[in-house]
Amino acid sequence: MSYSPNSELLRRTIDLNYANKKRASSMKWIAINGLVLLVFAYDLWGKCAGYTSLLHYAELCVAGVAAANLLQHAAALARARRLARAAPAAARRPGPAADTSLADTDASAAEEMAAEALSLSLSMSAGRAWRSSPPPSPPSPHTPHSAGAPSSPASPLGRHERDEFIADRRSLADYLRSRADRGRAEGAEPGWGAPGPAAAASPVYQLAAVETDGGSPEERAEAGAGPAAWRRLQLDPQRLTQFNLNLRVWLHATVLVRVARELDALDAAFAAHGLSDVRMGQVSTERLRKLAGAFPALAPLLPFLEPFPDQQYVVQRYRELAAGGCLSAYRWSGGGAGWDEARPADAELLLHALAAYLDAQLPREASGAGGFSARHVSAAPAPPPRGPRALALHRAARAPPHFVLVHGEETVEVGAGRNNLLHCLLVFVALCGAREPPALRRLHLGPAGLNLLWVIGR
Known part of the structure; x- marks a missing residue:
C-alpha cells in the first residue's frame, strides 16, 4: 500500500x-x-x-x-x-482511489488536506531528537484503501510474495493480466485472476462487509470477533479500513521513517570518524553500547535493536518497512528476505518499534524499564497484567503472531489474521482516548502530544 x-x-x-x-x-x-x-x-x-x-x-x-x-x-x-x-x-x-464524498469537499477542506500532506513531507526533515517535538501529523485520507490483495485459501499468491497495491483500474487490469500470464507460463489451470467470461466486465469496487458467513476460518474470525468491541467503544465498523490506513500512515511516518533515518545517519557518522568496520546491523549490541558515549544519537536507538539476536536482519527490515509508504512491505506473520521463525515476524517487530518509541516519550519506571513497555506490553508465557486500571497489549501466540487486549479484568479479542495487531492498537487508542484527559501517563494523545487520536478520527 x-x-x-x-x-x-x-x-x-x-x-x-x-x-x-x-x-x-x-x-x-x-x-x-x-x-x-x-x-x-x-x-x-x-x-x-x-x-x-x-x-x-x-x-x-x-x-x-x-x-x-x-x-x-x-x-x-x-x-x-x-x-x-x-x-x-x-x-x-467510481474507482479504488475516488469516493463520491469528494464531490462535496469544499475549498477549506481541500486546502486543509493539501496543507497536511505538504506538512508531512516537511516535518520529516525537522531534526533527529526523539523527544524534542511532537510527532508529525500524517495526512488524513478521505478514502479507505485495501491493505493488499485479498487473503484466502484459493489465492495463488505465494508465501513470500509481496502484496501489490491496486491504485486504479489500470493497475488492477495489469495485475490480473500478470497473474493470468504467470498461470499460463506455469501450465496451471486458470484460477483467481485468470481471464474468464466475467473478465470483460468493468471491475466494480465495493466496501467489504464486516461480518461474513464465508471465507476461511481466519477471515471469519477477523470479521466476526471484533464488532462487539467496536460497538462498545463507539468505533464505526464500516470505517475500520480507513482507521487501519490512518494507523499505518502514523506508524510509518512517526516511527519507522525516523528509525531508518537514524540508522543511516549513524552509519554516516561512523564512516566520518574512520570506523569503517562499524555499521548498524554488522556489529553486536555490546560494542554499540560502548560507542554510545562518543555518539549520543546511538543511545536512543539501541532499544529498537537490543532484544533481537540477528541485528543484521532487524536493521534491514526496519529500512524495508520504512522504504514503502504506509507499510506496503508489512507481512504480519512473516518478514523480509531470509526470514524464518527464529526471526521476529513483522507484527512482533512493529509492536516492539512502537513500544520503544513510546518508551522514549514516557518517563521510565523506578526499575529502569521503559514506561510504556513495562505497563502496557506483555507476552506469553508470562501472564498478562490484571487489575482495575490494567490496559495492555498481550502477545498470546508467537507463530503466527496473535495479540489480545487486556482491559481491567477482561480480555478483548479483535480477531485473528493480518489485521490482528493493527486492530488491537486501534482499540487501545480508543480506550485511552475515552479517558479524561486522553493521555498516557501525562502524555496527551491529541495534536499537542502523540496525535494518535487522529487515527480514529477524534
Whole structure:
C-alpha cells in the first residue's frame, strides 16, 4: 500500500485547492487592473489641451499594460473555474482511489488536506531528537484503501510474495493480466485472476462487509470477533479500513521513517570518524553500547535493536518497512528476505518499534524499564497484567503472531489474521482516548502530544 502526495485522490485535492487559489488571485488582479484601466481611460477621454504628447503616450502605455493584464487574468480565471469543475467531476467517477464524498469537499477542506500532506513531507526533515517535538501529523485520507490483495485459501499468491497495491483500474487490469500470464507460463489451470467470461466486465469496487458467513476460518474470525468491541467503544465498523490506513500512515511516518533515518545517519557518522568496520546491523549490541558515549544519537536507538539476536536482519527490515509508504512491505506473520521463525515476524517487530518509541516519550519506571513497555506490553508465557486500571497489549501466540487486549479484568479479542495487531492498537487508542484527559501517563494523545487520536478520527 502506498500513500503519497502523488496518489490520485490527493492529486485531485491539491488541484482543486490550487484552482481555488488561482481563482481568488485572478479576481483580485482583475479588479486592480480594471480600476487602473478605467482611471486612465477616463483621463485620456477627457484630456485637456495642456497635455504634452509624452504624457499622453505614457498614459496610453499604462492603460495598454492594464488592459493586457486584465485579459490575462480573465483567461486565468476561466481556466481555474474549468479546473475547479473538473476535479469534483473526476472524483465522482467510481474507482479504488475516488469516493463520491469528494464531490462535496469544499475549498477549506481541500486546502486543509493539501496543507497536511505538504506538512508531512516537511516535518520529516525537522531534526533527529526523539523527544524534542511532537510527532508529525500524517495526512488524513478521505478514502479507505485495501491493505493488499485479498487473503484466502484459493489465492495463488505465494508465501513470500509481496502484496501489490491496486491504485486504479489500470493497475488492477495489469495485475490480473500478470497473474493470468504467470498461470499460463506455469501450465496451471486458470484460477483467481485468470481471464474468464466475467473478465470483460468493468471491475466494480465495493466496501467489504464486516461480518461474513464465508471465507476461511481466519477471515471469519477477523470479521466476526471484533464488532462487539467496536460497538462498545463507539468505533464505526464500516470505517475500520480507513482507521487501519490512518494507523499505518502514523506508524510509518512517526516511527519507522525516523528509525531508518537514524540508522543511516549513524552509519554516516561512523564512516566520518574512520570506523569503517562499524555499521548498524554488522556489529553486536555490546560494542554499540560502548560507542554510545562518543555518539549520543546511538543511545536512543539501541532499544529498537537490543532484544533481537540477528541485528543484521532487524536493521534491514526496519529500512524495508520504512522504504514503502504506509507499510506496503508489512507481512504480519512473516518478514523480509531470509526470514524464518527464529526471526521476529513483522507484527512482533512493529509492536516492539512502537513500544520503544513510546518508551522514549514516557518517563521510565523506578526499575529502569521503559514506561510504556513495562505497563502496557506483555507476552506469553508470562501472564498478562490484571487489575482495575490494567490496559495492555498481550502477545498470546508467537507463530503466527496473535495479540489480545487486556482491559481491567477482561480480555478483548479483535480477531485473528493480518489485521490482528493493527486492530488491537486501534482499540487501545480508543480506550485511552475515552479517558479524561486522553493521555498516557501525562502524555496527551491529541495534536499537542502523540496525535494518535487522529487515527480514529477524534
